[in-house]
Structure formats: C-alpha cells, structure tokens
Amino acid sequence: MATKIFVNYPISDLERSKAFYTALGATIDPRFTDDNGACLVWGEDIITMILKREFFASFTDKQVADPATTAQMQLAFSRDSREEVDAVVEAGLAAGGTEPKPAQDYGFMYSRDMEDPDGNIVAFIFMEPAAVEQGPEAYMAAQAQA
Known part of the structure; x- marks a missing residue:
C-alpha cells in the first residue's frame, strides 16, 4: 500500500473554506465530511481535512495557533x-x-x-x-x- 498524506488544519468558517478549496481544485469526500470539518481530496494520495477550530483543538492539548498571525x-x-x-x-x-x-x-x-x-x-x-x-x-x- 502506498503512503498517503493526510494534513489536518483549523479553519473558522467551514462553508467558506469548502468554497475556497473547491475553487482551487480540491474535491470534497462526503463520507468524511460533517458539521465539524470537510475532507478535501487533492489526488489519490493527498488528503487535507479542514476542521473547525474547536474540533481541531480536541485532538491536542497544545494551544491552537491562529493562522492569521502565526505561520505553523x-x-x-x-x-x-x-x-x-x-x-x-x-x-x-x-x-x-x-x-x-x-x-x-x-x-x-x-x-x-x-x-x-x-x-x-x-x-x-x-x-x-x-x-x-x-x-x-x-x-x-x-x-x-x-
């Protein structure tokens, strides 16, 4: 099995982010999309998850960086x-x-x-x-x- 790349990152407005990333060419996989986030497919082995900030925060004990002011x-x-x-x-x-x-x-x-x-x-x-x-x-x- 080939290695796949999954990248998760926080967003504040799910619908706005879905519209933005689909405009760039990503497709949404509805099987892994709900009210907390969306699965964006860029290719067979590259997937990003855009997750509402509060949901993203549930995956870590660290402070979630604000991408408007911090490059992570x-x-x-x-x-x-x-x-x-x-x-x-x-x-x-x-x-x-x-x-x-x-x-x-x-x-x-x-x-x-x-x-x-x-x-x-x-x-x-x-x-x-x-x-x-x-x-x-x-x-x-x-x-x-x-």
Whole structure:
C-alpha cells in the first residue's frame, strides 16, 4: 500500500473554506465530511481535512495557533506549468484568498503563495522537469552555458 498524506488544519468558517478549496481544485469526500470539518481530496494520495477550530483543538492539548498571525505550516502543491500556477492562484484570489507576497521565480522553480480566508498558507509551484532530474544547481549551470 502506498503512503498517503493526510494534513489536518483549523479553519473558522467551514462553508467558506469548502468554497475556497473547491475553487482551487480540491474535491470534497462526503463520507468524511460533517458539521465539524470537510475532507478535501487533492489526488489519490493527498488528503487535507479542514476542521473547525474547536474540533481541531480536541485532538491536542497544545494551544491552537491562529493562522492569521502565526505561520505553523505551509501546504505546497505542484502544477505542470507556470500558467497552471497562475490560474489556480487567480481562482483562489477570486474565491476570497489573498496573496501575501509577489510570485517567486528562481529560474528552475516558480512559486506563488496564497492565504486562505483564515490565513493558512497554501503554495503552488512549478519546477522545470530538467531541474527535478538534474538538481537545481546543475540545471541553472546548464542554463547559464546555453
């Protein structure tokens, strides 16, 4: 069985968050969705659970960070092109997200960050396939010689 990735994080408004994340391309699995949270499927092996803050808090004895003021994690999803990165971020902005900083272009990788309506950070990246294969330094060196 392949390893699956499950990420849980707190949100304040379940319906608003469901609308935001479905605008980004996630689908909701109704079998694991109720009044406390929603199961967002990004792919066969990547699932996120958006949970109402008070329900999320029941899973830990630690204080739950406020994502509007504290960065605790960043989800990053790859896309197949820079244009796909731009398109998904534009859809997120139209659905109530914000972009906290300009796009980051490293030559071998293009990245845009956005914050969901609660302040959770979601990034979308495109990495040149040759950079994945060769590593960023070798790819950039080859680009400089071209």
